[in-house]
Amino acid sequence: MNTIIAIDKTGSYRLYAAVTTEMVTAAEEIHQSSNSSFGMVLTAAGLMGLMLKGQRDKLSLIFKNEDNSGEILATANADGHVKGYISEDNINLKGGSLTVIKDLGLKEPYIGKIELESGDISRDLAKYFAVSEQQPSAVALAPNGGFIVQVLPDANDEVISKLEDTLFMMDSIALLIEDAKEDPRELLKLIFKDDIEILDEREIKWQCDCSKDRMAAALVSIGKKDLAEIIEQDGKAELSCHFCRSSYSFTKEELMEIYKNA
Ligand SMILES: [Zn+2]
DSSP states (O other), X not given: OOEEEEEETTSSEEEEEEEOHHHHHHHHHHHTOOOHHHHHHHHHHHHHHTTOOSTTOEEEEEEEOTTSSOEEEEEEETTOEEEEEESOTTOXXXXXXXXXEEEOSSSSOEEEEEEOOSSXXXXXXXXXXXXXXXXXXXXXXXXXXXXXXXXXXXXXXXHHHHHHHHHHHOOOHHHHHHHTTTOHHHHHHHHHTTSEEEEEXXXXXXXXXXXXXXXXXXXXXXOHHHHHHHHHXXXXXXXXXXXXXXXXXXXXXXXXXXXXHO
């Protein structure tokens, strides 16, 4: 298991920690990316996905650059499945925006948005939690893992002040992950010593949920007129998934079937 949910022994804060080397490597290979922010965003989405309560809930993090020309997007669910993409590898996220969309099975999704200041994914996420969710949090992310700490209601002041010291004095999270030999339990022990208790072990992993049916639904959404044009002019369609780059081809017969049902 690469992810741990823990609580401090006084019940003052909750922790979500993961080492996500495998997931990030898979994503970087698919998207030919070496941008360190990509792994951080995927990891953060995975951790935040585990905070969702409903089995079918979903969450997306969308980091856009200042002129909206590029983005890093990651979507995760409560099972720890994560998918995402990066639109350009040299994207600069200083001064852009972060939008968080939570699909909680209600009529309208929850949407929170903040302006990015630092270009530092960890700090921007902490700002999001504070501003949009009124949830005091600390976020420490490396490209291959990290943690999110959330202060709980009725937290003990002394414990929180000790937590702040611990986080302030802490080595860089990338170094700590290395020191912990990529073991999330070891990572937490290095930082929080005996202050915490493990509640649950989970797995965050790269997984896309695309399918031919979903692609067919995407074809329907372009409208009957455009669909007719594709059938007439191309006689086939080739769609590729944004997230995992799998490609799906549709024959003329299949397209006509989709057209009939549209
Ligand atoms: Zn896919």
